[in-house]
Amino acid sequence: MTGNEALAEGAIRAGCQCYFGYPITPQNELTAYMSAQMPARGRVFIQSESELAAISMVFGAAAAGARAMTTSSSPGISLMQEGLSYLAGARLPAVVVNVQRGGPGLGSIDPAQGDYFQSVKSGGHGDYHMIVLAPTSVQEMHDLTIHAFRLADCYRVPVMVLADGRIGQMMEPIRLHEGPPPPAPRKPWALTGAAGRDPNCVRSLLVGEGELEQHNYVLQDCYRHIRRKEIMYHEKCVSDCETLLVAWGTCARLARGVVDLARAKGKRVGLLQPTTLWPFPEQRLRRLAARVKNLLVVEMNCGQMLEDVQRLAEGRAPVHFKGYPGGRVPTETEILRAVMALRPPRSVPRRKTGKRK
């Protein structure tokens, strides 16, 4: 199965009832898969007129209490920022998939990781977060999508699966989820017709005195809860490492191989691979940063997660960066070269003495 198909099948097995999407490479297999499989199961599929419409249809279906999803790639996700902000403001659960491609602008159709900022720092307006999950394999495309529906319903937040064209197009054998879909919580807030109850209202406009301020505190409470409970990451060989690679998605996948190659050359290298980019494994990174001699962030962009790693390392160890923007996927050898070039920092930083005139 390709990553895109595995993801689509994951959504179906997670009980996704409504899918809305607009074609864009490199995720077209996903929309095509849903166009055949959703109607076959009596579920909803619409090829929308735009990503603005797709995310708004998701908004409507989610407001009506359905499990809803849309998928796109970078330029389409830019258009969805409006809807994501509204979903977050109205506290609606939804799953949004970004199979990233190169940017900015129309960019290219090659795999990239240029949308970290947009996804993790809330690309739409207002103070909000999405949970952002970064798969590194076809299996994870499947599993994390199912997890995304669970999280969305549990916290009433939009959840993004942030993949890239490489993982979307790649083929691997996987084990399909066989159990029941994640349990659907009761949704007493859903718009189902006010029969025998007061009318419900799904909204994000709150203009009463202090109302929006309070609403923001409620959102922040929810985010704190998510930060406490939902952080996921993988590690490889971190117990004795001197150099810590930090990478996500396709780069993490490559970095796993680099760890082995570097160790074969006698270099003690480890890997921290965040699965949740938001919430980020902050404590874990802090702790590791205090222990290692160097950190090396590898991304297919010009340094986005890098900023979070720098922030969290707090100068405890130097943070280096190797970036591959514009739709380029590095090879293990390239990353290995960057790793081998790292020298341990001087233990006592040399102090610059002011020049005398």
Add this chain to the structure above:
Amino acid sequence: MNKDNKRMLYKRPEGLTDKVMHYCAGCGHSLAHKVLAEVLDELEVREKTVGVAPVGCAVFAYHYLKCDISEAAHGRAAAVATGIKRALPDRIVFSYQGDGDLAAIGLAETVHAANRGENITVIFVNNTVYGMTGGQMAPTTLNGQHTATCPSGRDPAGMGHPLRVCELINTLEAPYYIERVALDGVGGVLRMKKALHKAFSVQIAGKGYSLVEILSPCPTYFRMTASESLKFVNREMRDCFPVRVFRDQGTPQNA
């Protein structure tokens, strides 16, 4: 007939809350809300109805209408309504939108929901201006009409001509029922009620897309008295936007 021998001739519709409406004096939205509530009650569907409120003066519709209501981002009401209706096909779903919302920023969503023949009812309140933001030019502003952003009057050279939504939607195959009415007096109110009745009946029968455009006064941004603005609707607006049934039973109707 109650015990005082008095007959109830008219009362506040069940479907309307007793909140005092925030609309300006003479505004058409309040009338449209009231009649909408009456229609949902008469058709006995209010408890299975989900409405979509626009970004515009009617964003607070949920304060007044006793049915489930969702907001939508500016212009996206038809897409949100599509999502709701597809998720819950046995509920009655309407969007309620102004001219900026429906015919400018949301024109794509409007046209495509109609073109798919979504089984929803779109209520389009055309007051030729952006009321909520201070009376700016709308796609439906009349040629020569003065607004906050065309202070010397709309000049079609560079600003375009008023967009006729019913006529535009009537070019599509899918819509089932399209009518334009005018809130220019008692007769207009009654025709609006009949049109809304019809539109929701069409949806209840599962026939497909219905659109009711309501030419509506905005005295505040027409910069007129309430009665002058009724005349403006009756003359100038109806001149540009003919009041009639455009589509019935899926068939275009002659003027």
